[in-house]
Amino acid sequence: MIRVREYKKESILKYLNEANEPVDIEKIRKACGIGNWATALNYCLTFLAEGRIKGQQTSRGWIFWTHQQTNLQPWEEAIGTYEDLKINENNVTLILTTQKTLNITFSTNSPEAQAIIQTLSNTPKGTKIAILKTDIPEKPLIIRAFNEARVANKADWAFLWLRKRVLWVAFKQFSVCCVEVFVHAV
Numbered sequence: 001m002i003r004v005r006e007y008k009k010e011s012i013l014k015y016l017n018e019a020n021e022p023v024d025i026e027k028i029r030k031a032c033g034i035g036n037w038a039t040a041l042n043y044c045l046t047f048l049a050e051g052r053i054k055g056q057q058t059s060r061g062w063i064f065w066t067h068q069q070t071n072l073q074p075w076e077e078a079i080g081t082y083e084d085l086k087i088n089e090n091n092v093t094l095i096l097t098t099q100k101t102l103n104i105t106f107s108t109n110s111p112e113a114q115a116i117i118q119t120l121s122n123t124p125k126g127t128k129i130a131i132l133k134t135d136i137p138e139k140p141l142i143i144r145a146f147n148e149a150r151v152a153n154k155a156d157w158a159f160l161w162l163r164k165r166v167l168w169v170a171f172k173q174f175s176v177c178c179v180e181v182f183v184h185a186v
Helices: 002-018 025-032 037-050 111-120 154-185
Strands: 054-058 061-065 077-087 091-097 101-107 128-133 141-146
Touching: 002 025, 002 037, 025 037, 025 061, 037 054, 037 061, 077 101, 077 111, 091 111, 091 128, 101 111, 111 128, 111 141
Parallel strands: none
Antiparallel strands: 054 061, 077 091, 077 128, 091 101, 128 141
């Protein structure tokens, strides 16, 4: 009995590691062959308390996920909100949040790590950034920070609506003009 229980627990961890997004209890239960919904929730909450997985209670129930280190391949890009930069003797880890948390890791003595440290040292947390890994030795990473908090604010909405309305009227006038020219030509 204990072996079956441990197998089910390990299958939950394996399933969450392979998942690309947070997963609810019902999907976990079905994928891992657990018969009871409450048992699956109990296993997941135990893993959450142990810190082996992440979880959040939503209005529809619990969702769970794991976050592994992400290594960017050449010409692969990650876009998200800059949360933290952790530096230790072996690795530099950039933490970005999108729909899930990305932990992008580079070796401390790599040129990529030096580029990240140099670029993000003056960037405030909470800034949206894009990081692109290249195969160019002189420039291994291209990092861009989007400093604008948002594209438009409420004060600009009236102007945008007016511009949209003017364009619609101009198009309508143009189409009426073209129809009249076409009718006269026929």
